[in-house]
Amino acid sequence: MPETTAAPAETGRPARKGPGRSPGGLRLARLRDFALVPAIIAIAIVGQIVHPIFLQADNLINILQTMSEISLLVLAQALVLIVGKMDLSLESTFGLAPGVAAWLTVAVGTGSGLGLLSGFWAIPITLAVGVLVGVVNALFIVRFGLNGFIVTLGMLIVLRGLLTGISGGQTFFNLPESMTYLGSAMWLGVPASIWICLLLFAAGVLVMGFTGFGRSLYAIGGNVDAAKAAGIRTDRVLWITLIAASVLAAIGGLLLTGRLASVAAAQGDGAIFTVFAAAVIGGVSLNGGKGTVFGAFTGILLLYMIQNVLTLAGVPAQWIEALNGAIILTALALSRLTGGKTQE
Amino acid sequence: MGASTSPSSVNGPVAEAERITKRYGETVALDGAHITIMPGETHALVGRNGAGKSTLVSILTGLQDPDEGEIRFAGRPAPRLSERNAWRERVACVYQKSTIIPELTVAENLYLNRHDHNGLRLVSWKSMWRKAADLLEAWSVDVDVRLPAKELGVEQRQFVEIARALSFGARFIILDEPTAQLDGAAISRLFDRMRAMREQGVTFLFISHHLQEIYEICDTVTVFRDARHILTAPVMDLPQGDLVAAMTGEAAGLRERKARPSVPPDAEVILDARGLTDGDVYAGVDLRVRAGEIVGLAGLGGSGKTELAETIAGLRAPREGTVEVAGRRPRAGSVPDSLAAGVGLVPRDRHHQGLIPLMSIADNTTMTVPERLGAAGLVSGRRRDDLAREMITNLAIKTPGPELPVNGLSGGNQQKVVMARALASDPRLLVLITPTAGVDVRSKEFLLGKVEEIAGKGTGVVIASDELDDLRLCDRVLVMFHGRVTTELAAGWHDHEMVAAMEGVDLDA
Numbered sequence: 001m002p003e004t005t006a007a008p009a010e011t012g013r014p015a016r017k018g019p020g021r022s023p024g025g026l027r028l029a030r031l032r033d034f035a036l037v038p039a040i041i042a043i044a045i046v047g048q049i050v051h052p053i054f055l056q057a058d059n060l061i062n063i064l065q066t067m068s069e070i071s072l073l074v075l076a077q078a079l080v081l082i083v084g085k086m087d088l089s090l091e092s093t094f095g096l097a098p099g100v101a102a103w104l105t106v107a108v109g110t111g112s113g114l115g116l117l118s119g120f121w122a123i124p125i126t127l128a129v130g131v132l133v134g135v136v137n138a139l140f141i142v143r144f145g146l147n148g149f150i151v152t153l154g155m156l157i158v159l160r161g162l163l164t165g166i167s168g169g170q171t172f173f174n175l176p177e178s179m180t181y182l183g184s185a186m187w188l189g190v191p192a193s194i195w196i197c198l199l200l201f202a203a204g205v206l207v208m209g210f211t212g213f214g215r216s217l218y219a220i221g222g223n224v225d226a227a228k229a230a231g232i233r234t235d236r237v238l239w240i241t242l243i244a245a246s247v248l249a250a251i252g253g254l255l256l257t258g259r260l261a262s263v264a265a266a267q268g269d270g271a272i273f274t275v276f277a278a279a280v281i282g283g284v285s286l287n288g289g290k291g292t293v294f295g296a297f298t299g300i301l302l303l304y305m306i307q308n309v310l311t312l313a314g315v316p317a318q319w320i321e322a323l324n325g326a327i328i329l330t331a332l333a334l335s336r337l338t339g340g341k342t343q344e
Numbered sequence: 345m346g347a348s349t350s351p352s353s354v355n356g357p358v359a360e361a362e363r364i365t366k367r368y369g370e371t372v373a374l375d376g377a378h379i380t381i382m383p384g385e386t387h388a389l390v391g392r393n394g395a396g397k398s399t400l401v402s403i404l405t406g407l408q409d410p411d412e413g414e415i416r417f418a419g420r421p422a423p424r425l426s427e428r429n430a431w432r433e434r435v436a437c438v439y440q441k442s443t444i445i446p447e448l449t450v451a452e453n454l455y456l457n458r459h460d461h462n463g464l465r466l467v468s469w470k471s472m473w474r475k476a477a478d479l480l481e482a483w484s485v486d487v488d489v490r491l492p493a494k495e496l497g498v499e500q501r502q503f504v505e506i507a508r509a510l511s512f513g514a515r516f517i518i519l520d521e522p523t524a525q526l527d528g529a530a531i532s533r534l535f536d537r538m539r540a541m542r543e544q545g546v547t548f549l550f551i552s553h554h555l556q557e558i559y560e561i562c563d564t565v566t567v568f569r570d571a572r573h574i575l576t577a578p579v580m581d582l583p584q585g586d587l588v589a590a591m592t593g594e595a596a597g598l599r600e601r602k603a604r605p606s607v608p609p610d611a612e613v614i615l616d617a618r619g620l621t622d623g624d625v626y627a628g629v630d631l632r633v634r635a636g637e638i639v640g641l642a643g644l645g646g647s648g649k650t651e652l653a654e655t656i657a658g659l660r661a662p663r664e665g666t667v668e669v670a671g672r673r674p675r676a677g678s679v680p681d682s683l684a685a686g687v688g689l690v691p692r693d694r695h696h697q698g699l700i701p702l703m704s705i706a707d708n709t710t711m712t713v714p715e716r717l718g719a720a721g722l723v724s725g726r727r728r729d730d731l732a733r734e735m736i737t738n739l740a741i742k743t744p745g746p747e748l749p750v751n752g753l754s755g756g757n758q759q760k761v762v763m764a765r766a767l768a769s770d771p772r773l774l775v776l777i778t779p780t781a782g783v784d785v786r787s788k789e790f791l792l793g794k795v796e797e798i799a800g801k802g803t804g805v806v807i808a809s810d811e812l813d814d815l816r817l818c819d820r821v822l823v824m825f826h827g828r829v830t831t832e833l834a835a836g837w838h839d840h841e842m843v844a845a846m847e848g849v850d851l852d853a
Contacts, residue, residue, distance in 0.1 A: 210466040212459050215448075219456055222445035229443050230456040231428045289447045 035283060036298035039334070043305045051312035059308070061190060067304040068197035069094075069183075069259070071297065072252030073268075073275045074282075075204050076245035078296035081279055082208070083241045084221035084288025085141060085148040089133065090249040090275065092159035094268030097129040097250035098122075098257040099163045101179060102172035110174045112167055119176025123254065126179075130250025133159065134243030142238045156272070164265050172263040183258015193255040200248065204293035217241060222289030277328040278303050302331065356419045358383045358516045358547045359404065359435065364413035366399050373399040374410070375571040381516065386538065386548040388558040388579065391568035392591055392756075392784035397551055400568070401439075401518055404549075406431035417516075429512075436509030437518040444501050446494035451476035453493050454508050483507045483541070499530040503537065510546070518549040523557055524782050527645035527810055528846060535561050553784060555584060556812075567591055592786055604796065604835075607637045607819060612670075614773050614804030617656060620665035626652045626827040629665070633773065633804040638795065640818035641808040644846050648827040650692055650777055653808035657689040657775040658682025670772045683712060688771030690762050690779050698762040701751035705743055706732035708750050709764040716768075735764040740790060756787025763791060767798070774798060777808045792817055810846060812839055 047054035073090050080087045101122040106113025117125070133155065140151040185192040208214035216237050219227040227234055257263050276286075282299025284291025306327050310320060359381045366374040374396045381387045391397050403410050406425055415422040423430035444453050451469075452459075454476045462468040476489040485503040487496065496504065502522055509517050519538075523531045538548060538561060550562055558565055559579055567574040567590040574590050615633040620626060626648035633639050643649035654660045656667055661677030674681035679689075691697035699708055709732050710717055716731065718724040732746035739760045743753065750761050759779070766774060776795065780788040796817055799805045807814055815821050816835075823831040823845040831845040 206466070210469075212457065212461075212467060215452065215459060215467065216457060218448055219445050222447045223443065225441070226443035226445050227456070231432075232457045289445065 033283070033292050033294050034298075036281070036295070036302050039331075040298060040302055040305065043302065043309060047305065047309040047312065050309055054309065054312060059312075061194065063301075063304050063308050064194045064197070065191045065259070066308075067300055068191070068193040069252045069256040070271055070274065071197050071278075071300045072200060072248045072255070073271060074278045074296050074300045075201060075293060076248035076252075077272075077275050077279050078282070078284050078291060078293055079204070079208075079217065079241050079248075080148075080245045081284045081286060081288060082221050082291055083217040083238060084224065085238065085242070086152060086286075087137065087242065087245050088149065088152040088272050089137060089155035089159055090152075090245060091268040091270070091272040092156045092163070093130060093133045093246050093249040094253040094256070094271065095263065095266070096133070096159045096163045096253075097126045098179065098253045099167060099172065099263045099265075099267070100129045101125040101254075102175055102257070102263045103166045105176050105179070106172055106174055111170045111172050113172065113174075119178045122176050122179040123182075126250050126254050127247060130247035131243055133250075134246030137246065138239045138242040141242065142235050160269065163267075167263070167265045169265050171265065173261070175257065175261060175263070179254065180258040180261050183255045184261070185258075193259065196251070196255065200251070201293060201297050208293050213237065213240075218289055220289075221287075274300075274303065274324075274328075277331075281328070281331045303327065357381055357416075358418060359549075360416045361400065361404060361410075362414050362416075364400065364403060364410045364415075366396075366403065366408075366410050372571050374403075376413070377568060377571065377573045378413075379566050379573065379576070381547060381549055382564075383547055384542065384545060385563045386542060386550055386561055388562035388565040389549055389551045389568065390553075390555070390558065390565060390587070390591060391574075392786060395568040395591075396571040397568055398520070401437060401520055401549075401551070405435055405437045405518060432509075432512040432514060434514055435516045435518065436512060436514040437520060438502060438505045438509065438522060440520045440524065442501055442505070444493045444496075444505060446492065448493060449490050450480075450487055450493050450496065450504055451489035453504060454479060454489070454511065479511050480504070480507055483510060484537075497530075498525045499533065502526075502534065506537075506541075510541075515545055516547045516549070518551070520551045521553065521782065522550075523552055523554060528843065529644050531557070553782065553788075555587060555785070558587075559584070588785060591784075604638075604800075604817070604819070607634050611635045611637070614670050615656065615806065616668040618666050618668075620652065620655060620662045620667070622651065622655070622660075622663045624827055626655075626824070629824075629829055631656070631806075631822065633806060635772075635802045635804055636799050638799050638805040638807065638818045640815040640821035641806060641824060642810060642815055642821050642842060642846055643808075643824035644810055646826075647824040647846070649808045649810075649824045652824070653775050653777050653806060654692075656773075656806060657687050657691075659689070659691070683769060686769070686772035688712070688766035688769055688774045690759075690766045690774075690776040692777040693781075694758055694762045698765075699750050699758060702749050704732075704747045705736065705741065705750055705753075705761055706746035708761050709735050709746075709768055711768075712765055713768045731768070732764075735768065738767075739764050739794065754784075756783045759783050759787065759791060763794065771803060773804045773806070775806045775808075776814075778811065778814070779807065779809065780811060780814055788813065812842060815842065 044055065053059050073094060076090055077087060103112065104114055104117050104125060105119050105122045107115040137152060137155060140146045141148045182192050182196065187195050208217065216227065216232045219230065219232055220234050220237055224234055253268060256267065278300035279291070279296050280286065280299070281302065282291065282297065283295035307320065307324065310323055315323065357380045361377070361379050364374050364377050365372070377396060377400065379389070379400065389397055389400070402408050404415065406422065409425055417434040445456070448456070451473050455472050459467040460471040460475065473489055480487055480489060485507050487500050487504060493501065493504070506517065522534060526534065542548070550558070552558060562579050564576060565579050565582060565587065566576040567587065569591060611634040613632055614635050615631065617629065617631040620629040629652055631639070641649040641653055651660065655662050658674055658677060658679045658681060666673060667676070669682065669685040669687055672685040674685040706728050710728050714723070717728050729746045736743060736746060741757050741760045741764070743757065750758055753761065763779070774795070780791055783791065792814065795805055795807070807818060809815060819835055821833045821837070821842070822829045823833065823842070825846070825848040830848070833841060833845065
């Protein structure tokens, strides 16, 4: 090393340019992202054998559309899990955000609508509710340092109760057109909700893989002290992540509302279990710092493909629930076997 | 990185701390302490647990402000706490607790939060990998930068942390007990690297419990005791006895070990292990330990000594071979069975396997003996506390009472709790794995003295360690190298014999 004591210290850039060790193609570690791809292909083949309609475009679009709303919850949860927290309240935000928008915009006379605002405000309100929920979560978790699991469990109950309260337990109908557009429109022959879902996931992949902000989520989830020592403003990143997650949940809720042209008081109820299962199957660790957005996407895709195959095979609807649970357990066991490590 | 502002071409001290006082509530962590570190030297900071070393390090690295006193770098006052980058250009610290993020690659760990960006403001992985590889090569650290950091060994992680520290422009580096988790060979590689860096103008503040390391690598030594500065002297002018005296406040050198009475050849065989084999980890090991005998298992990391000791204690099962304890043959790999057969274990790492940090001393010490705490699986709090108090006295654990959570204790006292837990069941065979790691001199003396005392009462003892002081009290030492017992040394061996045997070097060749 031709660096002397007298010379001003450099930034560690060596004076002599060494050849970077060539890494030799894709590292095996990167392949973890694609761990579920073989399973997805296998299910596609099985599906095709079960029913020749499976691989037709209509059916594939059907699968993607059914999962598009909940997949945004998976995206949101993946971000929160990677940064080392949990957000159970996402499923309630999923219902409450469009619920509040409907409550304020639906004309008096239909259900419990107040008709205070014009339909134009529906989407801004939905997003604002998402931001607000995220702020409250972050306030408790980051500012007051409370355990995220318990805080968001409380929020899950409170938010669900709020929706039941404003709706009187009823379903909102006659929604303004602005609320139903995104969930029902077709862009280039494909439902808009699929485009939105894919776009948001693509943005997620980009942010998490290729921005300093995204990498700081991994750093915080992996070792918060080390992240602080590296100068990352951990609290700020946590705030942004929790708020972004709630907003994603609100958007997901909006898409479902549009597709069904209604907001039920139970919208999103119980979805969080599927969301967690999809994230974990997709390789996101419950302990933080590990997993990818793409992996989370393959997780939810796999679950919905299997459901579709079961439906096509004529499994009675009453049994789908039990099978769903069994599938989640099987998928976890398989990912444990193929991953070779104890599930964290 | 504003490297041009970083101070290094100065002849005065690299860093000085003057009249530093720091209080945490009632406790005075530092009381008017001072230290001066000259450029290019390797300066040792020693002191028993609680002497104030960690507090000084956190003040010197800008993690907290002192209540009183002043820090200066190259003659200029230290930056404010919020100016992290300014601090990082002046001083860097490799903490005991790794600040490497295991899931991220080596390169990303090096350049965390200062990623290279391409034209689209996105992280440019390629240029980051190249920069990281160049950096590591500049300091001759041979690690693939695209490997996830969790795949690195302790030693490589340390080198990566040191390289990262240097990459900020700092040429003053604090190493907080860097050798605690390294084996002998890795320590000497670390020292080689430190010497090479010293040639390049890097100044070190080196913290260690191992006095021989200080004599090996350091130029100057500063001793802290009870939150105060005691002395600073060139290492060469300070005999080991005086150093220990300065640390302990007593005029007692390292205790001369009394020759122990030899074990009668007809003493009962407590441990009879035959043909223990587990693939490449260890192979074909026979080991017999008689009542009252202390047998050492020496070897470097990866020699298989730890795994062998864990097998004897029932923590893992061998592929082949048998372990017989006091005539019974506990089921392989079953800790409860081994406990019942009379094995007590002080595991390798008290933080991982030894203690449950939030539980009380009483709960921790009596964990191995639930049957003595009350009938039918119920726990009598009074009986537990009585038992714990007995052990607190027996092992001289410094605590206000048995109800204190163990994470409130110093390292030495925590290790005593682990020892108490092993002794609670009155074992016939005591297995100790690196029993004095990260423990101050006095606690170490005490713990080793206790081991001798226990052996004197007829317990067989196995000590797996690469610490010469641990091995010195053994009646005989089996040295392992790459999973096989290569040498057996009787008590009275010379240090160089032992080290050579552990390194797999034949002195006669």
